[in-house]
Amino acid sequence: MTASNARWLRRVDRGRRPIYLGVLHALEAAIAEGELQAGQQLPPQRALAAELGVDLTTVTRAYAAARARGLVEGTVGRGTFVAGGAGEDEAGLVDLSMNLPPPPLGLALDRLLKDAARQVLERADPAVLMAYHPAGGSLAQRAAGAAWLAPCIGQVETERVLVVPGAQAALAALLRLLAEPGETVLVEPLTYPGLRAATAHLGVGLTPCPVDGEGMIPEELARLCARSRPKAVYLIPTHQNPTAATMGSARRAQVAQVCAAAGVPIIEDDAYGRLPAAPLPGFAALTPGNVWRLETLAKTLTPGLRIAFVVAPDDGAARRLALALRATSIMPSPLCAAIATAWISDGVAERLLAGVRAETAARQALAREILPAARGEPEAIHLWLDLPAHWPAERVRTAAQARGLSLVGAEAFAVTPDVPPGLRLSLGGTARRARLEEALRSLAALLAEEPAGRLVV
Incomplete structure (x- = not known):
């Protein structure tokens, strides 16, 4: 000692x-x-x-x-x-706004990362590792990506798999391939802010499709495909961001059939698809010739790797996307791609995923106990909480900040202004479960109060 x-x-x-x-x-x-x-x-x-x-x-x-x-x-x-790392920002706030996986239960991520980096550097020629690499990743890296994707979409040809430097880079490149400025993409009324940012930058419009508890309603989707002539349909089918809803197998089949019949490609952003122990089949397994599947490691392992995988509808589509990626991001980081490949090949990635899944389940159980009205799957790293009518979203955020909590509301995800108020609560932003419990109890106590300055007659 x-x-x-x-x-x-x-x-x-x-x-x-x-x-x-x-x-x-x-x-x-x-x-x-x-x-x-x-x-x-x-x-x-x-x-x-x-x-x-x-x-x-x-x-x-x-x-x-x-x-x-x-x-x-x-x-x-x-x-x-x-x-x-404690989940507090520079102002000392507990972050319930940033969606990232919690520390894996029973594993030391930092030790695994150090071991992997050492092994990669010992096995590889540093001069080769630090040189320029093919856009879309090497054959070995693509094969590792195909293996990681297999539980959701089955076996897929490595030629259709691309390794990309994060989901945002892939989304931006995909949108350039599929849509021109002034054209539109169909989305759910509340959707991923990264997509909103990318489409706004490219001048591509977003058209909301009505939803129910599982996601897009097939009949409404068919109507919009015929009327709006969208260039793509963007979906987060598992643990939707931000509502945490999961689209069931039957609904997935219906939505896939509607899009295929209309000739509208699907962008399947399945960032959370591997979190369930028994994952549902992805759209890329249902109508593979009409689906671009995107899956990042940021929500299942760690965001710091900046590695994601894309499965293209066919070999030619993969080559076109590789050219688009090369024009903007050149290549994924060779060191990060090598670490991700090593983790997948050696089984470490599955151990990490199991640890994240176990910690997530414990945090979800805690959240459901403290905030029973919140909605979220047992293995989701976030949940959704509708706000009471007497608590305007901006006032909630201000009051929560005074209590040391950082929150994000529906307006950050809304495609149109007329969406019900609510909060997406991220459960992985703080490393300590006890700190998360304190934050959730503080939020529950806040929502049980009357807003300061509210007139009651």
Whole structure:
């Protein structure tokens, strides 16, 4: 045991009973005050038990409680580490607005990333790794992408798969291929802000299609395809962003048939498709010749890799998209693409996904307990909360900010101004589950109050 990882032991209240709570509270205080930093290794359990003069089960229980609160992460053979990055911005706000996966339960992402980077650098010639690479990725990288996509769309030819530097770059390139300025894309009334930004930049219009609890209504979609002559239909079929709705298998088949009959291609943005343990078949498995499938690793593993995969309808379409990508983003980062490929090939990506899925399920259960009116699938990293009529969205955000919460409302996702008020609550923005619980309880208490200055007669 080194002095650097044991100074916090002076905080342990030895008079506390049970003693494991004294260890837990000391650890929590040391992390909160910055004495222990993210990624710092804690003493081995046996060494800590000997230092404190307690039995091993006491320390084991304290570490388990700290892990349950999201304070620490442990991996067999490596030890226990302080959990990474707290989800607070520069103003000290708990971020419930940014959609990213939570830290994987039982795994240290930073350690896995360091190991992967070291292995990639040991295996590859740095001069080759840091040179220019083909737009769309190498054959090995495309094959890894096809393997990652298989649970949702089955086996797909590697020639149809492209490795791209993030979903936003792929969306911008796709829109340039499919639509001209002044033309339109059909979307749900609340949709991904990145699509709104890309279409606004390119001068492409967005036409909302009426929805129900599963997404686009097939009859309304058919009517709009005939009337508006859209250049594409954009869908997020699993854990829709922001409403968290999932389109069922039967509805997917109906929507796919409508689009195929109308000759309108589908952009299937299935960012969350791998989160369910039993994923539903993607549109690219239903009508592959009419679907551009986009799947990013940002929502299932980590956004920092900036790696996504696109499955084109055919080989020729893949080549056209590769040219469009090369004109704008040149290529995906070779190092990030190599790490993603290694993780997928070695099975690490599936372990990470399982850890994210497990932590997400625990956070969803917590959220449903605190905010029972919120809607979200058990494995979704976000949920949707309709706002009470007496709480205008802007007033909620202002009041929440005063309580240390960062929120995002329906207007950030709305295609038209006449959408019901609501909040998308992201569950992965804060690393610590206990911090998330505090934030959700604070929000619940806020919504239970009357808005300041509201006139009641």
